[in-house]
Amino acid sequence: MTYVKVCPLADVPADGALAVEVGDTPVAIARSGEDLYALNDICSHAEVSLSEGEVYDGTIECWLHGSCFDLRTGKPTNPPATQPVATYKVKVEDGDVYVSLGSDD
Template identity: 85%
Template sequence: MTSDAKPAGAGGTASQDGYVKVCALTEIPADGALGVEIDDTPVALVRAGEAVHAVNDICSHAEVSLSEGEVYNGTIECWLHGSCFDLRTGKPTNPPATQPIATYKVKVEDGDVYVSLGSGD
């Protein structure tokens, strides 16, 4: 699923701290993922309980959209071959993936989600 974040991310300007408004928090499914594009970068936004994470939306093993997979136990699972990635670090937690995915900084303000494509925490 792709939100309307592409125009905001691609056409909007980042704030002074590098964050771009991507979507409303309510657009991200509870304990699920939402695929968006920010400046032509595919990003999976994930709600895991109260936390919101942003990771690159492309599996490092099979190059398919991670936002179409399952979210559980602090990971996002690639639907094609079952590799899981830690939402905090981007590191794979099981094969066949061996390479991490990028993570991005997220902040939530007034019900809106902002992402910085700079290195994650």
């Protein structure tokens, strides 16, 4: 599994998200409490950036229509979104955030 360095951990806001790119893939790095998550940054309903939304209660909310996505699974927790967004493996080493898009990269 290949991990790509995407940003310093200090750049990810507390209980917020940061947009990064891994190759051509837009990724939202979200921090909820002490936990860090990586998921596709494009809302499955409206194709806008999820990283611009709010992070709370283990979810990220799309700013446009209010759909929330579970940070662990990418599944929507309320409408209008019905399709999940992809989630990715994330780790922190030496103060930097690394993301893997999957086992085939």
